Amino acid sequence: MYRPARQQTMQVTINSKMEALDGEMSVADLLARRKIEPIRVAVEINEDLVPRKTFAERMIRDGDRIEIVTFVGGG
Amino acid sequence: MSSDRYRVGSFEFTSRLFVGTGKYGSYGVMEAALSASECEVVTVAVRRDVLASEGGTQSDNILDHLDLSRYAILPNTAGCFTARDAVRSAKLGRELLQGLDNPGAKWVKIEVLADKKTLLPDPVGTLEATKELVDAGFEVLAYSNDDPILARRLKDAGATSVMPLGSPIGSGQGVLNPNNIRLCLEYLKEDDPDYPVIVDAGVGTASDVTIAMELGADGVLLNTGIAGAKEPVQMARAMAHAIQAGRLAFLSGRIPRKLYATASSPTEGVITPSARRV
Numbered sequence: 001m002y003r004p005a006r007q008q009t010m011q012v013t014i015n016s017k018m019e020a021l022d023g024e025m026s027v028a029d030l031l032a033r034r035k036i037e038p039i040r041v042a043v044e045i046n047e048d049l050v051p052r053k054t055f056a057e058r059m060i061r062d063g064d065r066i067e068i069v070t071f072v073g074g075g
Numbered sequence: 076m077s078s079d080r081y082r083v084g085s086f087e088f089t090s091r092l093f094v095g096t097g098k099y100g101s102y103g104v105m106e107a108a109l110s111a112s113e114c115e116v117v118t119v120a121v122r123r124d125v126l127a128s129e130g131g132t133q134s135d136n137i138l139d140h141l142d143l144s145r146y147a148i149l150p151n152t153a154g155c156f157t158a159r160d161a162v163r164s165a166k167l168g169r170e171l172l173q174g175l176d177n178p179g180a181k182w183v184k185i186e187v188l189a190d191k192k193t194l195l196p197d198p199v200g201t202l203e204a205t206k207e208l209v210d211a212g213f214e215v216l217a218y219s220n221d222d223p224i225l226a227r228r229l230k231d232a233g234a235t236s237v238m239p240l241g242s243p244i245g246s247g248q249g250v251l252n253p254n255n256i257r258l259c260l261e262y263l264k265e266d267d268p269d270y271p272v273i274v275d276a277g278v279g280t281a282s283d284v285t286i287a288m289e290l291g292a293d294g295v296l297l298n299t300g301i302a303g304a305k306e307p308v309q310m311a312r313a314m315a316h317a318i319q320a321g322r323l324a325f326l327s328g329r330i331p332r333k334l335y336a337t338a339s340s341p342t343e344g345v346i347t348p349s350a351r352r353v
Binding site: 015036039040041042044047049051052067068069070071072073074075 | 120122163174175
């Protein structure tokens with residue numbers, strides 16, 4: 001049957017906010033779209049760490065719960 | 076004192092002050108205070124990234140304001156209330172430091188908190204997270220209650236350092252139970268005098284730091300005591316002096332406490348007392 005390859009919308013959760021993402025994308029694509037410097041963040045998907053060196057390969061899937069974190073001041 | 080170096084796992088330092096980076100009025104004040112404190116270790120927390128367009132830090136990250144060649148970055152797991160979340164937070168912190176020219180990716184200050192009112196450590200969760208992170212290859216510095224038995228259990232679980240609290244985080248109450256800190260030091264350093272013990276949390280002013288060091292702690296970690304002072308940079312200098320004063324006093328060996336006085340001036344050759352008037 002016919003399946004549009006690239007125009008599917010995915011529902012994901014990014015830092016607890018529901019968001020719709022258009023089309024396939026990797027973690028690297030997501031960060032680029034949000035103008036986030038990869039060197040300044042760490043990413044978890046469904047509570048598993050995504051190593052920075054795999055950002056380009058790790059594809060985001062429908063329903064993923066994504067955390068994007070950085071360092072802030074703390075004691 | 077220049078040769079008075081000490082080790083924490085694979086790290087070696089001269090300064091015995093660890094300083095947190097939270098709650099400063101600006102990055103400029105933070106940078107000046109860290110410099111004035113002469114610290115070599117600074118702690119940071121892992122938090123959700125906020126985009127610059129949403130008023131966040133993306134264009135102005137704290138790492139852009141820390142000299143990574145001067146300070147070892149110590150990520151903490153502050154804000155975690157379960158062992159599982161602390162382990163996740165530690166791994167995120169390690170990932171953030173990997174690839175940067177800083178040794179901080181090797182270690183973590185583990186905090187598993189029990190309660191939002193007191194921010195006291197959850198001893199069971201802290202022990203669980205310590206075991207798991209040691210297995211995952213971290214050098215674990217365990218923020219702990221001032222309980223000598225728990226301190227020993229954390230060391231047995233492989234903690235690189237135990238960090239007993241002086242009093243609750245940010246409370247400014249100083250070292251509330253010096254006897255428990257003494258027992259922690261005795262148990263942790265038994266047959267292992269170089270095992271590093273860092274008193275963490277509760278420091279309100281310079282004398283609190285000195286007291287911890289006089290008890291024989293290897294170092295003190297503080298944040299609010301500097302960041303919350305009216306003059307943070309000046310207080311940072313005071314803390315640097317306090318560390319030195321306490322360390323030197325500890326190494327010098329204090330006199331025992333006695334109930335009665337012992338004269339400092341000679342008791343011989345005192346002039347003849349006048350006749351007493353009744």
